[in-house]
Amino acid sequence: MPETPIEAIERKLLERIDILASISSDFDGITRIFLSKEMDTAAKLIKLWMNNAGLVANVDPLQNVIGSWPSENAKAPAIHLGSHYDTVINAGRFDGILGLLLSIAAIEVLQTEGYTPKHYINVLGFCDEEGVRYHTTFLGSSFLCGTFDLEALDKVDEQGISMREALKARGYDAEKIEATKPIILPGDLFIEAHIEQGPALEALDLPLAVVSGIAAQTRLEVKVTGKAGHAGTTPPKLRQDALTAAAEMILEVEKTLKSEESLRATVGHIKISPNASNAIPGQAVFSIDLRYPNYDGLQTTKASLMKALKAIANQREVGIVIDCVQETGSSECDPFIQETMCHSLSKFQEGAPTLLSGAGHDTLKIAQTCHTGMMFIRCRDGLSHHPDEYTSPQDIRAALKAWVEIIRSLDQELDS
Ligand SMILES: [Zn+2]
The missing domain is CATH 3.40.630.10 (Zn peptidases)
Incomplete structure (x- = not known):
């Protein structure tokens, strides 16, 4: 045919x-x-x-x-x-x-x-x-x-x-x-x-x-600052481990993700220093990608997540700086x-x-x-x-x- x-x-x-x-x-x-x-x-x-x-x-x-x-x-x-x-x-x-x-x-x-x-x-x-x-x-x-x-x-x-x-x-x-x-x-x-x-x-x-x-979208960069130290000599009480603090924060991002069906929250990038197997990380920098159907809802989610991350930093006695790198309505x-x-x-x-x-x-x-x-x-x-x-x-x-x-x-x- x-x-x-x-x-x-x-x-x-x-x-x-x-x-x-x-x-x-x-x-x-x-x-x-x-x-x-x-x-x-x-x-x-x-x-x-x-x-x-x-x-x-x-x-x-x-x-x-x-x-x-x-x-x-x-x-x-x-x-x-x-x-x-x-x-x-x-x-x-x-x-x-x-x-x-x-x-x-x-x-x-x-x-x-x-x-x-x-x-x-x-x-x-x-x-x-x-x-x-x-x-x-x-x-x-x-x-x-x-x-x-x-x-x-x-x-x-x-x-x-x-x-x-x-x-x-x-x-x-x-x-x-x-x-x-x-x-x-x-x-x-x-x-x-x-x-x-x-x-x-x-x-x-x-x-x-x-x-x-x-969806509205925002990208955050979170910088967590602790104190680098020797992996063999620093006891738990004297540690300010930026990576374990960041790990708890990343789980908080996951908790946010699971809190609502239409929300998306992802940590896709992390960088630590000194990044050595025998050193306590002194700094961790990670990304958060947040998406929500509307801009106002995105802002509310962002604000409550930032509050929760700051509370973790406070409790773990590490510094935290959160920058908004990109945002679209x-x-x-x-x-x-x-x-x-x-x-x-x-x-x-x-x-x-x-x-x-x-x-x-x-x-x-x-x-x-x-x-x-x-x-x-x-x-x-x-x-x-x-x-x-x-x-x-x-x-x-x-x-x-x-x-x-x-x-x-x-x-x-x-x-x-
Ligand atoms: Zn395309």
């Missing part, structure tokens, strides 16, 4: 995921970092695929790829869809890329069906979501929203190359960044499809979910978009679960400008940011069907 046009689009989508996975600065894994030559190669291909899907495509002054559906009758507000095409170091092949390629494929399906959109539709490929090179996330999406911080141009990477210099080296004009008008405007809609990066959909035995929002997905997505998903699977995203996404940034929504796609073992990241072709086909339906429904139901 010859391939139908829709089957051909599905096949191309799967092939494109593999092609982009082969564009990497290291041979073993997948690594595509902002303003690298690999990103340029990927941008050219994405632009070509957008053109093939019937979109008018270009690469903007920051390396975002934008594909617009030209239509004389299309009205504002616009509908934007997409995700990022940069990666972490040694990444998997689906994070970001799947959402972007799925959006291009969905447009191709709609164009093949002869669909005429009521609104402007743009497919967006964001150049830097992961923030690997300049340790600043959401550069691509903030630029398209008009909220890009121009001071970021003077940030330098680990080689001492400023963003301004890196742009120039790739043939971009940093001056154009200031003059470029935003594409994502208040009142517009933005939707993103993304692998779940968690195990909930596997547990539910379903391929797709609607995202209710993105939560974002709620738009109720109208969530409802439309639930309705669309229910047509293709048994129910439409709603999940909160514990991971940050471009959607979090874009939610500060316009209405947003997200769809999650199941990934094996919830694994992400790893070469073994995997989403099955069946789930990708299911995601494409649902995504086409979601775009069409939003376009039909959104008031102009």
Whole structure:
């Protein structure tokens, strides 16, 4: 049996995921970092695929790829869809890329069906979501929203190359960044499809979910100061062991984690000194990653955890300094978009679960400008940011069907 046009689009989508996975600065894994030559190669291909899907495509002054559906009758507000095409170091092949390629494929399906959109539709490929090179996330999406911080141009990477210099080296004009008008405007809609990066959909035995929002997140650094001493000569009474104090504090973090279903609390990094087998640790520095569905709840949890850690320090007679290293507020997905997505998903699977995203996404940034929504796609073992990241072709086909339906429904139901 010859391939139908829709089957051909599905096949191309799967092939494109593999092609982009082969564009990497290291041979073993997948690594595509902002303003690298690999990103340029990927941008050219994405632009070509957008053109093939019937979109008018270009690469903007920051390396975002934008594909617009030209239509004389299309009205504002616009509908934007997409995700990022940069990666972490040694990444998997689906994070970001799947959402972007799925959006291009969905447009191709709609164009093949002869669909005429009521609104402007743009497919967006964001150049830097992961923030690997300049340790600043959401550069691509903030630029398209008009909220890009121009001071970021003077940030330098680990080689001492400023963003301004890196742009120039790739043939971009940093001056154009200031003059470029935003594409994502208040009142517009933005939707993103993304692998779940968690195990909930596997547990539910379903391929797709609607995202209710993105959790607020804070990162703390806790420095515990005791007194270094000889392991053989210092009796218990004279010890101020920074590591045993930190250990008790880490168990307190775990107690916090278990205190509420929707809370996430993790200690993922610890450094001690002197870090020698015959010495009592004089200092321990560890991280705490706290996430909660809303910002106020996060603040309450943070305050009570800090109080508990200080009490432990007090009781063990060690010093404690807690610094907040990073903090982002939560974002709620738009109720109208969530409802439309639930309705669309229910047509293709048994129910439409709603999940909160514990991971940050471009959607979090874009939610500060316009209405947003997200769809999650199941990934094996919830694994992400790893070469073994995997989403099955069946789930990708299911995601494409649902995504086409979601775009069409939003376009039909959104008031102009
Ligand atoms: Zn991602």
